[in-house]
Amino acid sequence: MTHVLLIAGTAPTLSMLKAAVEQFRAAGATVHLAGLFDRETVDGVLDAPDVCSLSEVTAEQGNAFVKRIAKLPPSRRTWASAERSRWVRGHARRAQVLVALDANAVYTVWRLAERNRRADAVFGVAPGLRALQARGDHRMHYALRDAVRTVPSPTVTLRTTKRSVRHGAGAVLRRASSPAVMRTSLGAKAWRTAVVAPKVPDGVRAKLARRVSLSMAKGGRRTGATIVLNQAADRIANRKLSAALLADAARADLARGHDSPQIRAKAIEAALNLADQRYKRKDFSAAADQLSTAFSLAFNRGLHFDGTSSPMAKDPEGYLAVFRESAAFKALSAPRGRALPAAPAPAGRPLRLLVTTYANPSFLRAIRERYESHPEVEIRYLDVNEDDTTRPLAKGLKRITEHALGGQPAFHDKVEEALRPHLDWADTVFVDWCTNAAGLFTVVDPGTTRVIVRLHSYEVFAWWPHVVDFTRVDDLILVSDHLRELTEKVLPQLAGPDTATTHVIANAMDLAPFQREKADADVRFVLGLVGVSAVAKDPRWTLQVLRLLREKDERYRLVIIGEGLNRKASAAVRAYDDLLQPELEELEAAGAVHRVGQTDDVPAALTGVGVILSSSVRESFHCGLVEGVVSGALPVVRDWPFFASLESGPRTLFPADWVVSTPEEAAQRILALTQTEENWRAATEPAAKHALATWDWSVVGLEFDRLLLGDKA
Missing domain, CATH: 3.40.50.2000 (Glycogen Phosphorylase B;)
Known part of the structure; x- marks a missing residue:
């Protein structure tokens, strides 16, 4: 029995395919088909075991493979998928005739014929039928020819040998630099030495550094993983490759919830230097790439959002100085202006x-x-x-x-x-x-x-x-x-x-719904936090206040309204939450903390809160605090550390007596104003009136009217 393998680079026409299969079968051959099509498009022509969908093979390789071959010409795309199919390789070895059904399949048939030199490789159904006929007419000739063509072509042999050597060497390297090896002090030290060895080509050093860094990270040596990349970058002359390794080192550091300011600063400076170089050459695409790298490192969320401090908040001018010295960044910030000024609000129509x-x-x-x-x-x-x-x-x-x-x-x-x-x-x-x-x-x-x-x-x-x-x-x-x-x-x-x-202009807040009667006078012993889904809210600061209060009076409790931290956000968030959760669980067990969770009716939840806290390290305004104040809760505002070095801050935004600097000051304010109902009401009622008169939408909305409408307001 003669075996025929049909290869299609695109989905074949069903009628054409049926006719071809029938003709080959009539000539006494078994027929198999592989191609870039969905299996359903050839239903009824061949049995399922006789068909291979290269589209399915492509999908199985993963997104990276799909994206890579999408850039290839159609003929190479067909081969890239066929080469990875065990089904195709097996049937190609057994086939006597390999048939390309379209132009996009010709390259694949040629490559398969290099491996099976006994097979006739043809383009089109008619040549395939002629090859099949010739085999039937000259059996002895083809038997002798096939006998001497039992090995692949020399080209394929050489290519396969090179690949085997390369893959074999790679396998040896992977085993020798595995995470298990990196867990040992001797193994880690040996590979760090190898990465910085003299006279290693830049490309080889970079690949080796990345391999060793990855294994160190998997082996638990995360600090070492960053150091290896940094040391390799220092020994690489190629500026682009060196900058890429420094960026990798800084990203790896930040991803594990840690920041090495020196490595980060080196990586940012290297990226900006490259951006300037590319900008001067008018390679704007490469310059934009490097600026994006510098931005991603300088404004990483772990530095500013997922911790209780920020290097930029401490010293904005110093932190951004390296950017302001960059020619590319200056060009980015250069004014382009507008041809005409904005027109005033129109008269005679809305x-x-x-x-x-x-x-x-x-x-x-x-x-x-x-x-x-x-x-x-x-x-x-x-x-x-x-x-x-x-x-x-x-x-x-x-x-x-x-x-x-x-x-x-x-x-x-x-x-x-x-x-x-x-x-x-x-x-x-x-x-x-x-x-x-x-x-x-x-x-x-x-x-x-x-x-x-x-x-x-x-x-x-x-x-x-x-x-x-x-x-x-x-x-x-x-x-x-x-x-x-x-x-x-x-x-x-x-x-x-x-x-x-x-x-x-303050945020738009409709505060009227928060004016409700408190559940009872004893709510003055209930502290409230609204919204704790960010590390910047720093709920651990409030827990310090709660502990200080309970040392004096165990009637004090804390209600937390809103969802907790998203542990998937970053390693820094997980690190903070790892400290927060044991504290919360301990206080919950003592009846000192109650977590309400997310609610659609915050005004109702606030009826059970007598003291509203802002424990944040940064806030632009803090709507939740003001809503709590309007509800009749005593305001206690931490002097937000991110803005401590500025002339303005919570003490200029809110009445000065609302603001405290330490948990001890917060506890003293709460104790002084909540021990009696009279003191509590005397403090909370004026605070609520001030909040309504200053920040309710009925007041703030007029400021928006004046800005948007001018004389029409």
């Missing part, structure tokens, strides 16, 4: 207001409701992340960066096409959060449309404000003076001419 954000409408509900019912405003809403046209553009930090440096003209044109209809309609664009949407809207000249951006505290510790062109922003809203002070230190361009005017 103001057309576009409210936009990127995937975070949390602080917009009250604003949208106010202006949806305002007779002088016509409002539209755009979530850039939910719009099919703007979403892919707004995700392009690298493209926005590259465009700012002088590249990506096509990107500018796409953004212009996407945003111009919105800009032509709107008199004013209000962008909430200084992130993706703000970056996107300042890629283009807004014309005469007024652009307002509101920046919350998160963005000050992120890279987005550094790619926003504030000469195309008319007004920048900040929710507190201390946030304004820090923002101006981080973004000195705000002091330049023709740039955004800053305004301090």
Whole structure:
């Protein structure tokens, strides 16, 4: 019986395939088929065991393989999948005739014929049938020919030998540098020495360093894993390769919840030096890549969000000095300006207001409701992340960066096409959060449309404000003076001419629903924390306060409202939570802590709270605290450490007597004002009135009216 293997680079036409199979079978052959198609497309032509879907083979290899072969020409893509199929290799070895059904299968048939030199390799059904006929007519000739072609071609033999040697050497290296070896002091020391050995080519040293670093990390030597990459980088002359290893070292360090400032600083400086070099050569794409690397290291969430301190909060100018010395960063921050100034609010018709954000409408509900019912405003809403046209553009930090440096003209044109209809309609664009949407809207000249951006505290510790062109922003809203002070230190361009005017306007809060009667007078012994889903809330500080209070009076308890920390966020979060949870469990067992969890009715939960705390290390404003104050709880505000070096802070945002510096001061304030109901009510009632008169939406909304509507307010 003669075996025929058909290879298809694309899904074959069903009628053609049926005819071909019938013809080969009529000539006395068994037929098998492999190709880049879904198995269902050839149902009914061949039995399932006789068919191999290379599409399924591709999917089984994983996403990395799929992405890699997607870049190959179609003919090479077919071979890349066929080569990994045991089914194809086995049937190709047994086949007497290999048939390419289309042009995309020819290369695969040729490569298979190199391995099975006895088979006839042809392109098309008719040549395949002729080859089959010739075998039947000249059996003795083909038997002798096949006898001397029992080994693959020399080319294949050489290629296979090289691959075996390479893979064999790789296997030896993997075993010799395995995590088990790295767990031993002798093994780890030997490999560290090998990585820094003299006269090792840069490429080899880099690969070896990455291999050793990975094994050390798996073997529990995470500090050593970082050191190896750093030491290898110091001995590599190739600047790009050295910078990449330094970045890997810094990322590995941060990923394990640790920060080595010296390694991080070296990695950032190396990336910025490369960015400057590429920028001077007008290689804007490479410069943007290196700037992105520097940003990702400098603004890593573990440095600023998942800990109780931030190197940038301590010294913004010093922390960002290396960026401000970079030519590429200066070009990124250079003003592009606008051709025309923003037009004033129109007379004779409502103001057309576009409210936009990127995937975070949390602080917009009250604003949208106010202006949806305002007779002088016509409002539209755009979530850039939910719009099919703007979403892919707004995700392009690298493209926005590259465009700012002088590249990506096509990107500018796409953004212009996407945003111009919105800009032509709107008199004013209000962008909430200084992130993706703000970056996107300042890629283009807004014309005469007024652009307002509101920046919350998160963005000050992120890279987005550094790619926003504030000469195309008319007004920048900040929710507190201390946030304004820090923002101006981080973004000195705000002091330049023709740039955004800053305004301090509090968050929009409807506080009336929080005015409810307390459950009873004894709630004055119940402390409350609202929202503890971030390490910045630092609930362990409140637990210190609770312990101090319970040393004096065991009636004091703590209620925690909201979800806990997301342990999947980072190693730093897990490290903090590992300390927090045993404390909470101990106090819960003593009846001193009750976790309410997430609730849709916070006002109701606050009726059982008599003291509201802000234990945070940083807050732009802290809405949860103010809501608690309006509910009739005693305010106790930690002097937020992130802003301790500034002139402004909690003591200038809130009445000074609300603010304390230490857990001991907090405990003293609570004891002094809650031991009697009279003292408690005497402190909480004026505090609630102050909060309502200062921060309720009925008051703050008027400030928005004046900013948006001017004389029409």
